[in-house]
Amino acid sequence: MPDFIVTQKEKEFKILQLTDTQIIDATQARYAGRLRAEEIERWQPENMQTELFDDMDKLVAENRPDLILVTGDIVYGEFDDKGTSLKAFIEKMESYQIPWAPVWGNHDNETVLGVDWQCKQLIAAKYCLFEKGNTVGCCNYIVGIKNAEGELVRLVYMLDTNGCYNASEASLKDGVRRAVGVVPQQLEWMRSSYAEICKEYEKEVPCFVAFHIEVLDHLELMERKGYYNSKNFEKYDIGDGGQDFGDIHETFNAGEEPISVLPTFKELRVDGAFFGHSHVNNASVFEDGIRWTWGLKTGKYDYHETEKLGGTLITLSKDGKEFVVVHKQTSKTE
Structure with missing residues (x-):
């Protein structure tokens, strides 16, 4: 049985992906000199609305999603030892009264409060679909989508890719893995x-x-398609309008000892994978029945390209078999 069920109405089902919101509260910086003067001024907690929430409000209002996926780095945990940024994010998400399903990224669990405290905040939220899970990691669970007739048409696997290298001692005790993958x-x-x-x-x-x-x-x-060369990196713009689209503007890797997930994805009939992590990569690429999509970074915290911020809309057909992916840009100027 899926951990959660979301019911589709008599229409297409819209999923909004938000990623790498990465809230930074400059007042909670642990170390002097960690942020530049302009960052300290900009990332005061009272600026959360303009740095992030305005864009989130716009995305939700314009796209009216049925489900929101948050693919990690909700907060920069090093700057959230009081937990106030995570609580503010949860409060904002709950205000939409839309089911939302998050996973942790590589920065969330740096907070001294520990991942178990963070998990409890998510589980307590009315509209949040979240379970820590019973395998390795701290956010492995399943969301099922049913149609208006009550038939299961699709599953969404929420998966922990681990990799919180600077995890706090509390998070390590709670099950966080430093190794990526x-x-x-x-x-x-x-x-x-x-x-x-x-x-x-x-x-x-x-x-x-x-x-x-x-x-x-x-x-x-990405290397096979010629979009990325890990040995000699150059920025690559695929462009828009084709089967593949988007940009690759920074290097990335899959950890020190990565394993293949493809056989498992094939066994599960996975046809769409959605992720984040690389703030200025947003390519969506299709091969052999699977579309792999970097979500568009959401909000202005941490590094980014100003004209490539927003979210990613996944529109699912009534029968759950077909879907379309479109990036939805928000701010084009600082």
Whole structure:
């Protein structure tokens, strides 16, 4: 059984991906000199509305999603030892009264409060769909989408790609892994849970997977298509209008000892993978039945390209079999 169910109305189902909001509260900086003077002035907590929430409000109002996926780095945990930024983000998300499903990124769990405290805040939120999960990591769970007739049409696997290198001692005790990447136990959880759900519903359904850090198979795909060269990096703009679109403007990797997720994705009929982590990469690329998409970075915290901020809209057909991905830009000027 999926951990959560969202019911589709008699229309297309719209999913909005937000990623790398990465709220920084300059008043909570642990170390002198960690931020530049202009960053200290800009990232005061009273500026959260203009730095992030205005863009979120615009995205939700204009796209009216049925489900919101938040693919990690909600807060810069090093600057949230009091937990106030996470609480503010949750309060904003709850104000939309729309189901939302988050995963952790590589910065969230740096807070001294620890990941278990953070998980409790999410679980307590009325509209938040979240479970820590029972495999390696701290955000592995499943959201099911049913149509108006109550038939299961799609699953969304929320997956922890781990990798919080600067995790606090509390987070490490709570199960956070410093090493980047999915591990075999997580893939086994995906396969076994999918088999159980298919047996329960007496059918197979397609799946999305949402996570934070890029995986090995995606890296290899980008190199195979000629969009990325890890040995001699140059920025690459795919352009718009084709099957593939978007930009690759920074280097990325899948960790020191990455493993392939592709066989598991194929077994689960995954046709869409959505992630973030690289703030100025936003390419969406298709190959062999799977669309791999970097979500458009949301909000103005941390590094970014001003004209490439916003969110990513995934519009799912009524039968759950087809979908369209479009980046939705917000601010074009600082």
